[in-house]
Amino acid sequence: MDTHASRVGRFAGQTGPLVGAFMIAVLAACGSGEGGSDESATPSTVTAPTEATTPPEATEEDPVTEETTPYLDPSLGDSSKPGSDSQTTISGTVASGVETGCLVLEHNGTLYGIYGSFDSSVVYAGATVTLHGKVEADMMTTCQQGTPFVVEDAESAD
Template sequence: MTAQTVTVQTSRVRRIAGLTGPLVGVLMVAVLAACGSGGGGSEDETSTPVTSAEPTSAPETTEESPVPEETTPYLDPSLGDSSKPGSSSMTISGTVEAGVEAGCLVLEYEGTVYGIFGNYDASVVYAGAEVTLTGAVDDGMMTTCQQGTPFVVEDAQSSD
């Protein structure tokens, strides 16, 4: 590489460096890669691009899904809805206790622990409160409380 070639390449880099925008980095990398690909030999050398005879497309897959259909999870949109068919309204009462998970409340009634969910007045339903709750059990409801049978509250009254 001659001094004149180095000067020309340096001035190209300076012009590119003066550009603004997201392409500057890409252009800098391309210029530097082009400068370094000469191999340091004489100017008579030519480079040949490396090509592959193999196609670069992804191979076709004829396999079916590795997960059988019967194990694919399905979330029923009616889960968590106390108005769905089969849910009957009931009334439970007792002392509300804090659940094992933060923010969860439970109430034990006739030997069954119920997780308390739904829209209720937090000034009535809280850990330590004596309450009477009207609502429905929702066995299909998914919760993070990991405790009790889900009970969706429709009405809450203080028993004090």
């Protein structure tokens, strides 16, 4: 009679010596120092430095020039663009997101995920609204849809 137990026993009996030989070869290679390391098998001793080392100080011969100093022009950042810390206004029709309980709004070709504390009688799927708040592009969300927009104030456009 050929049962599952007898088949497993035959398989283990046939492969057992191969697995055992493989493990012995692996362990022997590890113990012999042939594992790719050129270091000897004896542990080395690490000693602490006797005096603290300090980085070399800058001298007059090695000044930092304006050419090597990074410069960031503050006029490059436009605070009126979404994603800045300034308040932004978006408007449109609120829609349900792909995740349950999530709301989105498309404004000027950008899809925004709607977050924050707002009146749910004003902001709901199907409502046409004007939202004031901030874009938080780095905000992690569970809705996983749209650029996060944190609502500070909401007005019905109906």
